[in-house]
Amino acid sequence: MTTTDPxxxxxxxxxxxxxxxxxxMLVIYLGFILLVAFGRALLSILLxxxxxxxxxxxxxxxxxxxxxxxxxxAWANRRYDDAVAQAxxxxxxxxxxxx
Amino acid sequence: xxxxxxxxxxxxxxxxxALTLAVTYWAARRTxxxxxxxxxxxxxxxxxxxxxxxxxxxxxASFLGIAGLVALNGFDGLIYSTGWLVGWPIILFLIAEPxxxxxxxxxxxxxxxxxxxRPVRIAAVVGTMAVVLTYLIAQMVGAGTLxxxxxxxxxxxxxxxVGVVMMTYVLFGGMLATTWVQIIKACLLLGGAVVLxxxxxxxxxxxxxxxxxxxxxxxxxxxxxxxxxxxxGAWDAVSLGLALMFGTAGLPHILMRFYTVPDAKQARISVVxxxxxxxxxxxxxxxxxxxAMVLVGMKSIVAAGGGGNMAAPLLANAVGGxxxxxxxxxxxxxxxxxxxxxxxxxxxxxxxxxxxVNVVKEGHASEHEQLRVARVAAIILGICAIVLGIIFQGQNxxxxxxxxxxxxxxxxxxxxxxxxxxxxxxxxxAVTAIILGTVSTLVLLYCGPTIQVDILKNDLAEVSKQWxxxxxxxxxxxxxxxxxxxxxxxxxLKPEPAAEAGFAEVERRAILGASAFIEPVAxxxxxx
Numbered sequence: 001m002t003t004t005d006p007x008x009x010x011x012x013x014x015x016x017x018x019x020x021x022x023x024x025m026l027v028i029y030l031g032f033i034l035l036v037a038f039g040r041a042l043l044s045i046l047l048x049x050x051x052x053x054x055x056x057x058x059x060x061x062x063x064x065x066x067x068x069x070x071x072x073x074a075w076a077n078r079r080y081d082d083a084v085a086q087a088x089x090x091x092x093x094x095x096x097x098x099x
Numbered sequence: 100x101x102x103x104x105x106x107x108x109x110x111x112x113x114x115x116x117a118l119t120l121a122v123t124y125w126a127a128r129r130t131x132x133x134x135x136x137x138x139x140x141x142x143x144x145x146x147x148x149x150x151x152x153x154x155x156x157x158x159x160a161s162f163l164g165i166a167g168l169v170a171l172n173g174f175d176g177l178i179y180s181t182g183w184l185v186g187w188p189i190i191l192f193l194i195a196e197p198x199x200x201x202x203x204x205x206x207x208x209x210x211x212x213x214x215x216x217r218p219v220r221i222a223a224v225v226g227t228m229a230v231v232l233t234y235l236i237a238q239m240v241g242a243g244t245l246x247x248x249x250x251x252x253x254x255x256x257x258x259x260x261v262g263v264v265m266m267t268y269v270l271f272g273g274m275l276a277t278t279w280v281q282i283i284k285a286c287l288l289l290g291g292a293v294v295l296x297x298x299x300x301x302x303x304x305x306x307x308x309x310x311x312x313x314x315x316x317x318x319x320x321x322x323x324x325x326x327x328x329x330x331x332g333a334w335d336a337v338s339l340g341l342a343l344m345f346g347t348a349g350l351p352h353i354l355m356r357f358y359t360v361p362d363a364k365q366a367r368i369s370v371v372x373x374x375x376x377x378x379x380x381x382x383x384x385x386x387x388x389x390x391a392m393v394l395v396g397m398k399s400i401v402a403a404g405g406g407g408n409m410a411a412p413l414l415a416n417a418v419g420g421x422x423x424x425x426x427x428x429x430x431x432x433x434x435x436x437x438x439x440x441x442x443x444x445x446x447x448x449x450x451x452x453x454x455x456v457n458v459v460k461e462g463h464a465s466e467h468e469q470l471r472v473a474r475v476a477a478i479i480l481g482i483c484a485i486v487l488g489i490i491f492q493g494q495n496x497x498x499x500x501x502x503x504x505x506x507x508x509x510x511x512x513x514x515x516x517x518x519x520x521x522x523x524x525x526x527x528x529a530v531t532a533i534i535l536g537t538v539s540t541l542v543l544l545y546c547g548p549t550i551q552v553d554i555l556k557n558d559l560a561e562v563s564k565q566w567x568x569x570x571x572x573x574x575x576x577x578x579x580x581x582x583x584x585x586x587x588x589x590x591x592l593k594p595e596p597a598a599e600a601g602f603a604e605v606e607r608r609a610i611l612g613a614s615a616f617i618e619p620v621a622x623x624x625x626x627x
Contacts, residue, residue: 011606015520018192025192026344029185033340036178036325037333043174044324050312052323058177059385062378065188069374072192076367084610 006087010080017075021068032061108250108425115287115433116264122279126272133469136273137204137448138358143278145365149372152356154281155441156183156347156373157288157380159241159408159434160500165381166414167407169388170400173314173322176388180381182340186347187377191370194348197519197609199357199366205445206354206511207453210518210533212608213601214526216461220453222533226510227351227453229537230503231446231480232487234350235439237499239488241408242435248405249412249428258488265440266481269447270474277440278359284430284437289380291430295411296383298418299390307386314389318397322389335572339501342575346504349511352445363612390414443480450476498549501573502540509578510536517586519609522602524586525595532586539581543574 035043035057043054130136143151158164161183169176202208207223239258246257268276303309315323347353357366391400391410394417403409412431416424451473456464464472514532517524544550546569551562562568571577 007607007610008603010610014610022189022192025185025188029181029344030337030340032181033178033336034333037336040325044320046320046323048308050308050310050315050323052174052311052320054174054325055177055311055323055385058174058181059382061181062184062382065185066374066378069188069191069371072188073367073371081364088611 006083006090010083010087013083014080017072017080021072025065025068028061028064032057105421105425105428107422108428111426111429112250112432115283115429119264119268119276119280119283119433119436122283123268123272123276126276126279130271130273130275132466133204133452133473135275136470136473137355137444137452139274139278141359141361143359145360145368146372147278147282148356148360148365148369149376150285151278151281151359152353152369152373153376153380154283154285154288154437155352155356156377157285157434158238158438158500159245159431160237161381162288162292162384162434163245163405163408163411163431164500165384166387166391166411167400167405167409169385170391170395170410171397171407172326173318173389173392174324175326177385178336178339179343180384182343183347184374184378184381186344187370187374189344190348190353191367191374193516193519194354195357195366195370196363198354198515199360199363200609200612201519201605202358204355204358204452205448206351206515207449210514210529211457212518213598213605214518214524214529214595217458218526218530220457222530223511223514224449224453226349226506226514226533226537227449228446229510229541230349230351230507231442231449232483233499233506234503235442235446235480235484236487236491237496237503238435238439238442239484240491240494240496240499242432242439243488243492244405245408245431245435248403248409249431254492255489258485258492261436261439262481262485262488265436265443265484266477268436268440269444269477269481274355274359274444277437277444278356280437280440284433285376287430288434289376291415291427292380292383292387295415295418295423295427296386296390298423299386299394299414302394302418307389310386310389310393314392317393322392334570334576338571338573338576341579342501342505342508342573345508345512345579346575347507349507349515350503351449351507351511352441354511354515355445355448356441387411387414390418394418439484443477443484446480447473447476450480498544498553501549502544505544505573505575505578506537506540508575509540509582510534513579513582513586517583517590519605521587521590522599523590523594525590525593525598527593527595528586528590531589532582535585536578536582539578540574543569543571543578547574548572 045053047053047056134140165176165179198209201212207220210223211219242261243254243258246252247254268280311323360366360369391414395413400407400410403413412424412427415427455472456469510533514529546567549572551557552559
């Protein structure tokens with residue numbers, strides 16, 4: 001397999017996107033956990049009657065995992081699937097066989 | 100308060116059993132091959148699988164447990180609510196699609212793809228069984244205790260009923276029946292939780308913050324603030340967080356579900372649906388937890404027993420009366436049944452597909468034989484579940500779920516990720532990562548405060564002076580790092596040219612799926 005193989009390029013790109021989004025998720029969640037451990041005073045601030053910053057950030061952590069998932073799916077459905085389809089269509093050599 | 104005298108609860112329960120057994124009968128007539136038994140013939144849609152994943156994942160621990168945790172501790176329950184969700188995007192980004200394209204029935208298929216089959220499969224089964232058995236113990240003991248509380252049924256009888264009904268689903272209906280049991284359960288659980296939340300919020304002008312404010316007014320504003328009961332220290336918090344986050348991506352019964360869909364795109368869609376359902380559900384449990392704190396009261400919840408587990412059912416009784424209480428009790432029962440069925444099926448797949456077919460018979464076993472072995476494995480696991488449930492009766496098993504996630508994150512997840520993404524990963528790297536991850540988790544948990552102080556009742560000051568004492572409640576921070584590092588170091592020390600040469604194929608197949616390897620294709624066709 002040469003480095004100009006389109007599939008290899010797609011794999012590299014997918015790995016990059018997946019790793020970036022995973023790192024973002026990790027930062028958001030660990031950030032929340034570290035705030036719980038160290039930022040007790042900060043998270044206890046009441047934004048309004050009954051709503052502490054901690055509860056809001058907890059809910060936003062859940063919402064952010066939705067948003068990151070939708071970003072990935074938007075990318076995968078638009079760019080990735082097309083790139084894979086093009087790579088298959090443009091490939092003149094047989095794609096390889098497995099016994 | 101129990102539903103034992105509540106005829107509606109018994110009725111709902113029997114309706115659920117009858118419905119799921121009818122589904123099992125229907126599924127049994129279609130389950131003729133291993134492809135059906137393990138993977139529901141790859142005929143489940145992404146949307147359906149999303150619901151089934153949610154059903155497999157939302158255990159009694161998350162429904163009754165988190166609601167109880169929030170009802171008694173307030174804010175701290177959020178650490179579990181969020182932690183149990185953030186693993187799902189990780190599955191979506193890193194695992195779901197390559198797993199679907201590379202494997203057949205188990206996650207060992209993926210790890211072993213370009214490595215030596217025997218050692219890798221044996222190691223992967225050790226990782227799988229460690230997770231399945233610890234999770235089964237947690238679920239079965241929870242089931243016995245809960246059903247005793249909910250229906251006033253004898254503990255042993257409850258455990259036997261759960262074991263036998265669950266075995267019926269798995270034995271006769273295989274993955275197809277298990278999938279539909281999960282879907283029915285997920286709909287009941289989500290529906291029940293939504294109705295319960297609406298009934299609660301109706302008393303507070305549909306404003307969650309009004310509910311939280313009332314909780315703070317009654318119990319002090321510390322219920323809205325980070326406390327000290329769930330999180331005892333920063334490193335503990337991070338370690339628990341990592342276990343919850345990456346453990347999800349190493350649970351065999353969750354990973355196995357991705358083979359039920361026709362292709363990688365449907366696998367992708369199914370994770371997104373699962374994330375939406377599970378996240379929505381965890382947001383709702385927060386309303387339920389605070390609702391129970393206000394409308395039932397901490398005292399009544401503690402008095403009901405079960406360590407807070409009765410919070411949600413009692414809340415149902417408070418806002419919806421006896422009928423709704425009965426419904427929620429039946430839903431809790433269905434929840435446990437569905438989760439243990441999924442666990443048993445994944446354990447049976449590991450024993451039969453990985454050990455019997457690929458290690459003992461080296462890949463040469465007839466369909467008939469494979470199916471028979473899978474069913475025997477399911478019976479063995481079902482009996483194990485019942486026996487373990489009875490042995491562990493009355494034990495404090497609160498740490499079991501954390502242990503399960505810790506092993507999954509430290510044994511299965513690193514090997515899976517490295518095998519998919521790292522060219523130089525080797526057979527012995529994989530074996531070391533899985534075995535060291537499993538063993539170190541068990542050893543460090545035993546040397547830590549969870550077992551030494553909480554279970555063995557040793558004095559903390561005394562035991563912490565021992566040279567072997569490990570200060571973290573959850574060892575995942577250390578063990579997951581150890582697993583990744585050992586896998587990498589062993590692979591680098593002793594390279595495996597054949598495995599490295601096979602990586603190009605892994606990379607190709609992870610993207611294109613199996614179809615690309617059967618015949619050259621001119622345009623994209625669905626995998627399989």
